Amino acid sequence: MEFEPQLGAPAGVFWRFWAGSLVSRLGDQVTGVALPLIAVLTLHATAWQVGLVTGAGYLAWLLVGLPAGVLVHRLPLRGAQVAADLVRGLAVASVPVAAALGVLGLPQLVAVALLNGLASVVFDVGNSTFLPSIVPKEELTARNSLLSGTSAATELAGPSLGGVLVQLVGGAAAMVLDTVSYLASAALLRSLPRPERPAGRPAGAGMRQQIREGWHFVTRHPVIGPCTADATAVNLVGGGLMTLTPVFLVDTLDATAATVGALMAAGGLGSLIGAALTPRMVSRVGSGGALRRAALTSALFTFLLPAAGSGWAALVYAVGNAGFSAGVVVTTVVARTHRQAHTPPVLLPRVMATVRFVSWGAIPVGALLAGAASTAWGPRTALLVLAVCSLAGPVILAASPIRRLRDLA
Numbered sequence: 001m002e003f004e005p006q007l008g009a010p011a012g013v014f015w016r017f018w019a020g021s022l023v024s025r026l027g028d029q030v031t032g033v034a035l036p037l038i039a040v041l042t043l044h045a046t047a048w049q050v051g052l053v054t055g056a057g058y059l060a061w062l063l064v065g066l067p068a069g070v071l072v073h074r075l076p077l078r079g080a081q082v083a084a085d086l087v088r089g090l091a092v093a094s095v096p097v098a099a100a101l102g103v104l105g106l107p108q109l110v111a112v113a114l115l116n117g118l119a120s121v122v123f124d125v126g127n128s129t130f131l132p133s134i135v136p137k138e139e140l141t142a143r144n145s146l147l148s149g150t151s152a153a154t155e156l157a158g159p160s161l162g163g164v165l166v167q168l169v170g171g172a173a174a175m176v177l178d179t180v181s182y183l184a185s186a187a188l189l190r191s192l193p194r195p196e197r198p199a200g201r202p203a204g205a206g207m208r209q210q211i212r213e214g215w216h217f218v219t220r221h222p223v224i225g226p227c228t229a230d231a232t233a234v235n236l237v238g239g240g241l242m243t244l245t246p247v248f249l250v251d252t253l254d255a256t257a258a259t260v261g262a263l264m265a266a267g268g269l270g271s272l273i274g275a276a277l278t279p280r281m282v283s284r285v286g287s288g289g290a291l292r293r294a295a296l297t298s299a300l301f302t303f304l305l306p307a308a309g310s311g312w313a314a315l316v317y318a319v320g321n322a323g324f325s326a327g328v329v330v331t332t333v334v335a336r337t338h339r340q341a342h343t344p345p346v347l348l349p350r351v352m353a354t355v356r357f358v359s360w361g362a363i364p365v366g367a368l369l370a371g372a373a374s375t376a377w378g379p380r381t382a383l384l385v386l387a388v389c390s391l392a393g394p395v396i397l398a399a400s401p402i403r404r405l406r407d408l409a
Contacts, residue, residue: 013134013192014143020188021127021147024085027181029268030165031092031116033261034174035109036246037166038095041257043106047379051243051371055364056110058239060117062361068121069353070210077126077133078194082186084123089182091115092175099172121356128352131340134192142279144337166257214350217343218358223408224343224351226400227335230295231359233392234328237302239366240373240386241324248379249317253310263318270322274329281330286406291334292397298327299390306383324390331393338408 039045039053072080091112098104135143165174218224249255249263274294281290301323308317343351366386373382397403 016188016191017130017134018147020185020192023181023188024185027092027178030181031175031178032242033246033264034166034172034178035113036242037257037260038104038172039106039109040246040250041166042104042172043109045106046371047243047247047374048368048371049106050247051367053106053109053113054242055239055367056113057117057120058360058363058367059114060121061357062364064118064121065353065357065361066211066215067207067353068125068356069214069350070207072122072125072129072349072353076194077130078189078192081123081126081130081189084119084126085182085186085189087119088116088123089179089186091119092182093179095175096172104172121353125349125353125356128336128340129349144333144340146275166261210350211354214347214354217347217351218354222401223405224335224339224355226396226402227291227331227338228355228358229396229400230331230393231335231355232362233389233396234295234298234331235359236362236366236369236392237386237390238328239363240370240382240389241305241321242363243367243370244374244379244382244386247374248308248383249314252379253308253314253317255310255314259314263314263321266318267321267325270325271329273322274326275333277326278330278333282334287334287338287408288402288405291331291402291408292394294327294330294334295397296327296394298324298331299387299394301327302387302390303384306380306387334408342409 035053036050039050043049045053094108095104095112098108131143131147165177218228245264246260249260255263278290281293285293301320304316304320304323308314308320339351339355340348370382370386373385377385402408
C-alpha cells in the first residue's frame with residue numbers, strides 16, 4: 001500500500017483522526033468495565049465465565065487476524081474503518097435492548113464481545129496503517145505518543161465513568177454511551193480524505209502468499225520479531241488481568257462497581273505517564289534502552305497486584321496497575337513507531353496484522369487460563385502466577401539482538 005504522508009493536507013486531518021480515536025476508545029473503556037461487571041453482578045458469572053466474555057473479544061485476532069492485513073490492503077481504507085465502527089455500534093446496542101426485554105444472558109455477552117472483536121480487527125489494522133499516510137515519518141514517534149496518551153486518558157476516565165454508570169443506571173444502560181461513541185467515530189472518519197488506493201500488490205499473488213510474506217518479514221526481522229514476542233508475553237498477562245481484576249476486586253476485596261472502575265482507571269493514569277515520558281526516555285537512553293527498561297518495570301509492578309487488600313490497602317492494586325500500564329505503553333509506542341517507520345509500505349498492513357494476530361491472540365489464551373487458575377487456586381494465587389509470567393517479556397528482550405542496541409534503528 002503505497003502511502004505518502006499528505007504534507008500539504010490541512011492540519012485538521014490529523015486532529016479529526018485523533019478525535020475519532022478519542023471518542024471510540026472512550027466508549028471501548030466503558031464497555032471494557034461494563035461487560036465483565038454485567039457478567040459478575042447481573043448474571044452472577046464465575047471466573048471461568050468472565051474469562052469467556054473477556055477472551056471472546058480478542059479471539060477474533062486468532063480467527064481473522066492474518067487475513068485482515070490482506071483485506072485492509074485490498075479494501076477502501078477509510079470505508080472499512082467506518083463500516084467497522086457501525087458494526088461495533090450495532091453489536092453493543094443489542095445489550096441494552098436485550099436487557100430491556102428481559103432476555104439478556106451470558107451467550108449474548110460472549111457473542112457481542114466476539115462480533116465487536118471481529119470488527120475491531122479490521123478497524124485497528126486500518127487505523128495503524130492510516131496514520132503513516134497523514135503524518136511524516138519524523139513525526140511518527142510524537143504522534144504515536146500523543147495517540148497513546150489519548151488512549152491513556154480514556155483508560156483513566158473510561159473505567160471510572162463505566163463503574164459509576166454501572167452503579168447508577170446498570171451495566172446494560174451504561175453501554176449506550178459506547179454505541180454513541182462508535183457512531184461519532186464513524187462520522188469523524190467519514191470526513192477524512194481518502195488515502196491513495198493500494199498499489200504494488202504482486203501480480204497473481206493470492207491471499208495465502210501475501211499472508212506468508214507478512215509472516216516471514218515479522219518472524220525474521222531482528223527487531224520486530226523479538227518485540228512481537230515480548231508483546232505476546234505482555235498480552236498473555238494482560239488477558240489474565242482482564243479476567244481476574246473484576247473477580248478479585250469484587251469477590252475477594254468486596255469492592256463496589258464504582259471502586260472497581262476507579263482502581264482499573266489507575267492503569268489509565270500509568271499509561272498517561274508512560275506516554276508522556278516516552279519521547280524523553282527515547283531521547284535520553286535511546287529507543288532500545290527505553291524498550292528494555294520499560295519491559296522490566298512493567299513486570300516488576302505486577303507483583304504488587306496480589307498483595308492488595310481491602311479498604312485503603314486496595315490502593316496497592318492501583319499502584320501495581322499503574323506501573324504495569326506505564327511500562328507497557330512505553331514498549332508499545334517504541335515498537336509500533338519502529339514498525340511503521342521501517343516496514344516497506346506495501347507490507348505494512350500485513351505486518352501490522354501479523355503482529356496483532358500473534359500478540360493479541362495471546363489475550364484470550366491468558367483470559368481463559370487465568371479463569372481456570374482462579375477457579376482452581378483462587379484469584380489471589382492466580383494473580384501471583386501472572387506476575388511470575390510477566391518476567392518472560394524482559395527475558396525475551398535480553399536474549400535477543402535488542403540487548404546490544406541503544407537505538408532500534
